[in-house]
Amino acid sequence: MHSPTIWASIAAFFLTNIVFGQNSQCDQTFNSFFNCLSQKLSVPQSFQSIEQEFDSGHSTLIEKCFASNNAAAQSKKQCLLDRSTIETDLLGPDGPMRGCNFCQKIAKVVHDKYFQATPAQRQCLRKSILQAAVEEIQPCMQNKLHDFSFRIPSIPDLDSASDSNIELVKASLKHRIWAKSRLDVCAQLNPDRASNTRSCMAAGFPGMHGKICQTIKSCKDSSSPSCQSRYNELQRIACTCLSEKSQEMSSKIDQLRDAIMTSTSTSECSRRVDAAAGSWKNKLLDSLKECFKGDQQGLSKIPASKLVEIGCLRATQLSESGKKQMAIGFRFLRNFLDVFASVMALSVHDVDVSHAISGKGLTLILMGVSGSGKSTIGRALSLKLGIPFLDGDDYHSAFNKAKMCRGEPLSDEERAQWLSTMSQLAQQFHVKRQTVIIGCSALKQQYRQCLVGQREQTTWIFHLHVPLEVTEARLRCRTGHFFKSWLLKSQYEILEHPSPDEFHTITVDASQPITAVVNDICAFLKSLNTNAGKIEQH
Numbered sequence: 001m002h003s004p005t006i007w008a009s010i011a012a013f014f015l016t017n018i019v020f021g022q023n024s025q026c027d028q029t030f031n032s033f034f035n036c037l038s039q040k041l042s043v044p045q046s047f048q049s050i051e052q053e054f055d056s057g058h059s060t061l062i063e064k065c066f067a068s069n070n071a072a073a074q075s076k077k078q079c080l081l082d083r084s085t086i087e088t089d090l091l092g093p094d095g096p097m098r099g100c101n102f103c104q105k106i107a108k109v110v111h112d113k114y115f116q117a118t119p120a121q122r123q124c125l126r127k128s129i130l131q132a133a134v135e136e137i138q139p140c141m142q143n144k145l146h147d148f149s150f151r152i153p154s155i156p157d158l159d160s161a162s163d164s165n166i167e168l169v170k171a172s173l174k175h176r177i178w179a180k181s182r183l184d185v186c187a188q189l190n191p192d193r194a195s196n197t198r199s200c201m202a203a204g205f206p207g208m209h210g211k212i213c214q215t216i217k218s219c220k221d222s223s224s225p226s227c228q229s230r231y232n233e234l235q236r237i238a239c240t241c242l243s244e245k246s247q248e249m250s251s252k253i254d255q256l257r258d259a260i261m262t263s264t265s266t267s268e269c270s271r272r273v274d275a276a277a278g279s280w281k282n283k284l285l286d287s288l289k290e291c292f293k294g295d296q297q298g299l300s301k302i303p304a305s306k307l308v309e310i311g312c313l314r315a316t317q318l319s320e321s322g323k324k325q326m327a328i329g330f331r332f333l334r335n336f337l338d339v340f341a342s343v344m345a346l347s348v349h350d351v352d353v354s355h356a357i358s359g360k361g362l363t364l365i366l367m368g369v370s371g372s373g374k375s376t377i378g379r380a381l382s383l384k385l386g387i388p389f390l391d392g393d394d395y396h397s398a399f400n401k402a403k404m405c406r407g408e409p410l411s412d413e414e415r416a417q418w419l420s421t422m423s424q425l426a427q428q429f430h431v432k433r434q435t436v437i438i439g440c441s442a443l444k445q446q447y448r449q450c451l452v453g454q455r456e457q458t459t460w461i462f463h464l465h466v467p468l469e470v471t472e473a474r475l476r477c478r479t480g481h482f483f484k485s486w487l488l489k490s491q492y493e494i495l496e497h498p499s500p501d502e503f504h505t506i507t508v509d510a511s512q513p514i515t516a517v518v519n520d521i522c523a524f525l526k527s528l529n530t531n532a533g534k535i536e537q538h
Contacts, residue, residue: 059175061208062179065079067079078200079182090173103329250334253330360435360458361458373466374439377518409490462521
């Protein structure tokens with residue numbers, strides 16, 4: 001388990017400074033950069049200072065963006081999270097996994113296994129996890145560099161100083177996971193409050209993370225100016241690969257959850273778990289065996305296939321209550337991974353895009369039929385750019401959801417209140433000069449006009465165009481959504497493709513991989529400083 005600061009460092013430095021063989025004249029420059037980084041982060045006092053700033057900055061955001069009591073939550077329209085809750089044991093009976101006793105026990109075992117290990121064992125685990133990450137990232141980088149001889153160099157342990165600051169690392173993790181977990185629950189109960197809090201957290205404050213940014217800058221400034229072009233190219237590719245792998249990991253977690261909770265036999269469950277986990281389960285167990293050689297107890301001594309079989313046997317015997325508890329555990333795991341993803345994204349934001357859209361109060365609408373990728377692409381853009389994403393599905397009334405769940409299309413009148421709500425939310429961000437991403441089907445021109453309101457000059461609508469056969473295939477793989485797949489054809493029937501007369505509409509081929517779609521949108525956003533008016537992108 002890495003500290004948030006060092007995960008950010010790994011993402012920022014390992015992923016953006018790693019071509020040694022591809023561009024030989026910059027090899028020594030990048031090697032010096034890495035040595036500079038390693039030297040600075042290996043000093044316990046420096047690590048402590050950066051980690052304290054990291055945690056302090058996040059705590060300041062929590063106090064600013066969350067309400068500390070029910071009265072304040074109602075008046076400020078924010079989610080509720082007070083200081084006493086943040087300091088509550090994350091893995092205890094009153095933590096985010098309350099209601100799932102066996103989840104708490106498993107998490108406690110993993111926690112103790114890492115933090116009670118020797119420094120050498122922790123270092124071994126960190127190196128093993130980093131190597132596994134390299135094996136995932138390298139093909140992505142090779143493909144995008146169009147160079148299959150490219151190799152990621154040996155990466156030093158950037159987390160060594162955390163061994164002298166264990167309690168600080170644990171506290172920092174706890175605070176961030178508490179905030180993410182509470183925001184997750186708030187979004188289910190009160191989407192408006194969650195939207196306000198999420199926007200506030202994404203906005204940050206001036207000078208936030210100043211020390212880690214200065215560390216990056218000081219090491220980067222020592223690089224040769226002739227290597228800056230290469231550096232920028234790697235940053236762009238690294239950001240894309242990081243976003244892609246983050247989405248893949250989220251998808252794997254969802255597949256594991258569905259495999260364990262919906263399989264009707266041990267064999268079906270085992271097969272689906274193997275398909276979802278892939279090589280990661282073997283890599284993890286191999287790491288445990290390597291790093292805890294003298295430990296004759298524990299999961300590292302059990303074959304991976306046997307562990308899966310045992311877990312699936314128990315899962316298929318779970319009652320409905322047990323499955324609800326299991327869902328709590330997977331939600332916690334998802335939030336845990338989201339925390340790391342958001343920290344990594346902090347250091348690999350596409351600065352050019354962020355600069356182009358910051359402080360302008362833009363509304364970026366992702367429109368399209370169900371299965372076009374609005375939610376997935378919206379989350380990926382949010383992660384890459386550090387701006388909030390509002391999923392229109394979360395704002396449908398209970399009546400609308402029930403009707404769609406029965407397989408009945410909504411009427412224009414039934415959509416009206418939903419569209420009005422989404423437009424009002426966009427206006428709230430606009431008046432604060434904050435940019436927001438909104439996912440909303442908006443299939444007809446009149447729907448889009450309702451969404452845009454009086455914000456024509458600051459709203460951009462991206463039509464995620466996908467052929468029917470592609471969306472049908474996607475919906476067959478989707479579980480747990482209120483939208484019924486047989487409604488899809490009716491959406492295509494009423495879809496009004498944006499016309500050249502519609503202001504600020506861009507058509508994007510969303511049948512491409514997620515990262516390609518995100519890159520297309522980001523490429524357009526970069527042009528906003530110089531381009532305006534009616535633009536269409538095919």
